[in-house]
Amino acid sequence: MALLHGGQLAVIAQQYQIPESDWLDLSTGIAPFSYPVIDIPLPVWQQLPTISTTLIEVAKQYYQAEHCWPLAGSQQLIEQLPQLWLNKISADNKIIAKHVYLPKVGYKEHQQAWQQAGFELHFYQQQLPSDIIENSVVVVINPNNPNNDRFSIQQLCVLQQQCKKQQALLVIDEAFADIFPTDFSFVQQLNDGQGNNEDVIILRSIGKFFGLAGLRIGFVCSSQSWCEIIKQRIGPWSINGAALYITEQALNDTQWQQTQIIRLQQQSHSQYQILKQYFPHCRIETNALFNTVYSTDAASIHRRLCQQAIYVRLTDENDALRFGIADQLQLERLQYLLSELFQENKI
Ligand SMILES: Cc1ncc(COP(=O)(O)O)c(C=O)c1O
Known part of the structure; x- marks a missing residue:
């Protein structure tokens, strides 16, 4: 049986009837900065x-x-x-x-x-x-x-x-x-x-x-x-x-690796601060590749995030939401979308 992980945005986009291009997809623990794919010889x-x-x-x-x-x-x-x-x-x-x-x-x-x-x-x-x-x-x-x-x-x-x-x-x-x-x-x-x-x-x-x-x-x-x-x-x-x-x-490429670790840590830290602001009472486990927010309401928060086109991973236990690390543009969008949700009291 195929297990559900993050990713597979097309499935969730279809479920919520929101075009794939409109989503902020933080559903995986994959770094948002990829090693540059160089020209590959024939x-x-x-x-x-x-x-x-x-x-x-x-x-x-x-x-x-x-x-x-x-x-x-x-x-x-x-x-x-x-x-x-x-x-x-x-x-x-x-x-x-x-x-x-x-x-x-x-x-x-x-x-x-x-x-x-x-x-x-x-x-x-x-x-x-x-x-x-x-x-x-x-x-x-x-x-x-x-x-x-x-x-x-x-x-x-x-x-x-x-x-x-x-x-x-x-x-x-x-x-x-x-x-x-x-x-x-x-x-x-x-x-x-x-x-x-x-x-x-x-x-x-x-x-x-x-x-x-x-x-x-x-x-x-x-x-x-x-x-x-x-x-x-x-x-x-x-x-x-x-x-x-x-x-x-x-x-x-040790130089790229060093840059990567620093920017992942920085982005993760900034994202953690934002999440802490919106989920002040939740335990958040954090590392440089994901932030996991624990809440007894995780499943319903997940649904409301999806309605706002924010796709994160609901854990198999339904007790937490794992946010993959956003790059700077995504982070700004995350903050904006979360602020809208909270203003409308949807969370
Ligand atoms: C803990 C863990 N191990 C292994 C894998 C498999 O990764 P890959 O096959 O891309 O190396 C994953 C993928 O999400 C994972 O989360």
């Missing part, structure tokens, strides 16, 4: 895509990884991981324990993938799981989307030790981690040279921070053996040449 389109050693070297440097491999978006591996893990468990002659620990709130594609593979779901909230069943799977989203929950390296190390003891697979989804300093990521912990972190899989996305979700590219950072399994599984051409070409430039 051979990149003409030839079959090649995953070059230079791209891998650039990605290793950016992620501080010993081993990594590109994916057609981190979503590609989220969907394939249950089968890969089951194959690995049976190849190692281990008992198959179809148990997975997932954050109660978070990107629901993880849950769907494991559920469809017949895994029993165990949910945790705020605290990472501590009593892990042998050969099971633990999924962590860090930072979490949409509640912005974060786990420290120390907390993740404790979890990783438990997973290792129980021969469990640890999956850490860091799709939004680029907005934090490099030492926020668990990737560097994989480089202990002892193979202690064999069954840890870290997912990274190019879509969010670089504002290029349509390019469909992300990375997995893991052990050499997992990278090899994944490489074999996804085959030689699932990531298109243009995506590989642009990503190599983007990961290399």
